[in-house]
Amino acid sequence: MSALWAERRSVAALTFLAAVSLLGRPGLIRRFVRTRARPWTRRLVRTISTRSTMQPHNDAPVAVLSAVAVEPVFQGSGVGVRLVALFLERADARGAAAAELVTLTGPGGADRFYERLGWSAVGVHTTRDGHTVRSYRYLLASQPGSPARSIGRADGSP
Structure with missing residues (x-):
């Protein structure tokens, strides 16, 4: 279970870093929101809320x-x-x-x-x-x- 939480913390840290990186580039923010924000957010929520579908059945990492x-x-x-x-x-x-x-x-x-x-x-x-x-x-x-x-x-x- 701790590996799952570590993975989720990593995703959250990368999300925060991406958001901070976008703040200094208004043109890039507009492009991101227009083209990527919705699918990226859906994928992020799916990643945080579920495990990989490729994971073996025995729940080993x-x-x-x-x-x-x-x-x-x-x-x-x-x-x-x-x-x-x-x-x-x-x-x-x-x-x-x-x-x-x-x-x-x-x-x-x-x-x-x-x-x-x-x-x-x-x-x-x-x-x-x-x-x-x-x-x-x-x-x-x-x-x-x-x-x-x-x-x-x-x-x-x-």
């Missing part, structure tokens, strides 16, 4: 991978694979049942990267900006009923 960034000079060297592996190892050690992420599809996206690492696609949708994104899930090995699998190695193999 779900780890969310927000972003992985690797300098272009290091891309292809295995650094990204290792960062994801460390994230999964720590999520598993802290008792998460699964990890989830969302990434762009096609050029500029990392969908093939995550598929190569063993993540399973669970949904596709188009954002309000017209970008196609895909949701992924990775079941962690320490959960009952999950197949034991390698989280990732520095050599680039899953």
Whole structure:
């Protein structure tokens, strides 16, 4: 239960930060109110009042991978694979049942990267900006009923 409250506090803190950031930019406030305020508020209320629909049935926490960034000079060297592996190892050690992420599809996206690492696609949708994104899930090995699998190695193999 404390993880749920921590998540809600994080959402509230981000909401406050977004509101404060908008105060200094009146033109941006008008555009936000005209184009995004209603759907953003609905989504925020849904996030605060419900749990993720992707969460496993056993109510174990779900780890969310927000972003992985690797300098272009290091891309292809295995650094990204290792960062994801460390994230999964720590999520598993802290008792998460699964990890989830969302990434762009096609050029500029990392969908093939995550598929190569063993993540399973669970949904596709188009954002309000017209970008196609895909949701992924990775079941962690320490959960009952999950197949034991390698989280990732520095050599680039899953």
